[in-house]
Amino acid sequence: MKGLSKFRLLFFKDGLFVISAFISPLILLVYVFLRLSSPMSYMNYGPLYGGMCENPPALPPRNPNVPTPPYGSPAMSGNIIPGQAPRLVINESEAVALLQHLDRDELRALLENENKLDELVQDLMQVKNIQQDREMMLASNKSLAEYNLEIRPRFEELKQTIAKNYAEISQLKTKLAEDIGNLDVILNNQSLETILALIQADAATTEEESEKLADDFLDKKSETEQFLEEYIPKRTEAHLKRVKTEKMSDLIQNRNLSTPPMSDLHHSSFHWKDSSSGHCPYPSANSAGSFMRMPDPSHYM
Incomplete structure (x- = not known):
């Protein structure tokens, strides 16, 4: 044991x-x-x-442009x-x-x-x-x-x-909206026929001024060099105004005869209207800021 x-x-x-x-x-x-x-x-x-x-924290992909x-x-x-x-x-x-x-x-x-x-x-x-x-x-x-x-x-x-440029763009946008508003007010008070009449009167005035220069030259009231220097630009201006007046008159007549009112046409934020409504083919003051919105860079300062 x-x-x-x-x-x-x-x-x-x-x-x-x-x-x-x-x-x-x-x-x-x-x-x-x-x-x-x-x-x-x-x-x-x-x-x-x-x-x-x-x-590890996820990082964004590197920008190749940097x-x-x-x-x-x-x-x-x-x-x-x-x-x-x-x-x-x-x-x-x-x-x-x-x-x-x-x-x-x-x-x-x-x-x-x-x-x-x-x-x-x-x-x-x-x-x-x-x-x-x-x-x-x-x-x-x-x-x-x-x-x-x-x-x-x-x-x-x-x-x-960027902040400086943004401030300038904001001022320009405000100025553009004001100009569009003023243009709408002017066109609301005048129809296309009224505008055509004003253009025709201006063209007639320019035509009379050019004829007066020619009469003065024929009456020997002006020298040749002075006549050529004044008559050619004035006659060119009168001719251009007459062509524009005739073209606008044809457009108004054709639109009244064969085309629907321009107020039926819309393109994005632009509103096209005929002479009865008084609006012009330009963006309205209310729509000016809708397509010009930009981020304020002051948030990143």
């Missing part, structure tokens, strides 16, 4: 030794795996000043896309390869000495690659920040120019 008890005790001690020799590297492997998978081993910063986020910043960061020639953090893929095979050749004492020493375990983790190629990628991204972000600061004066200048 005493020999059997001793055998059982030895078997129990050997079993504990075997179990401890098997569990120690397993615990160490789990510890290394947790260190590798810890968020602190790879920073994936979000936009909230160092806040952790699961996915020139590339004149900087030569390593990230531009490597596999890292600026503004996007690489995805971390945990690979514990290298750590397992380092631990599987250690004996129990060496594994226990690693468990008891956290500094040595940190050195082991830091020597892993995956961790070194993470540190290298981090340095490359920091250099790229620094270069982008310097470039943005460099173009900021030009950006502010263009913003001021």
Whole structure:
């Protein structure tokens, strides 16, 4: 009985030794795996000043019309896309390869000495690659920040120019609306026949002035050079007015005989109306602002 008890005790001690020799590297492997998978081993910063986020912030596609910043960061020639953090893929095979050749004492020493375990983790190629990628991204972000600061004066200048041009356009739009309103008022008070009569009277006046110049020249009241200098422009003006008067008279007659009222024709915000309504073929004052709305750049100042 005493020999059997001793055998059982030895078997129990050997079993504990075997179990401890098997569990120690397993615990160490789990510890290394947790260190590798810890968020602190790879920073994936979000936009909230160092806040952790699961996915990197999405950036809009780069505009091809915008020139590339004149900087030569390593990230531009490597596999890292600026503004996007690489995805971390945990690979514990290298750590397992380092631990599987250690004996129990060496594994226990690693468990008891956290500094040595940190050195082991830091020597892993995956961790070194993470540190290298981090340095490359920091250099790229620094270069982008310097470039943005460099173009900021030009950006502010263009913003001021846009605001100035917007103010001028707003004034011109207001002036155009006022002119259109005045034109509507004038045309509301006069029909096409009245306008034709006024044009005919003006053409007749110009014709009489040109004939008076010819009579003065025939009566030798003016010199030849003076007559030619005054008569030719006046006669040309009278001829043009007479042609326009005849053309307008024909158009009014043809419209009254064969065409429907112009008030039935509409084109977008432009209202075309006949002489009975008094409106002209121009945009009204109410419609002037409907197609000229622009964003106010003061919101971006």
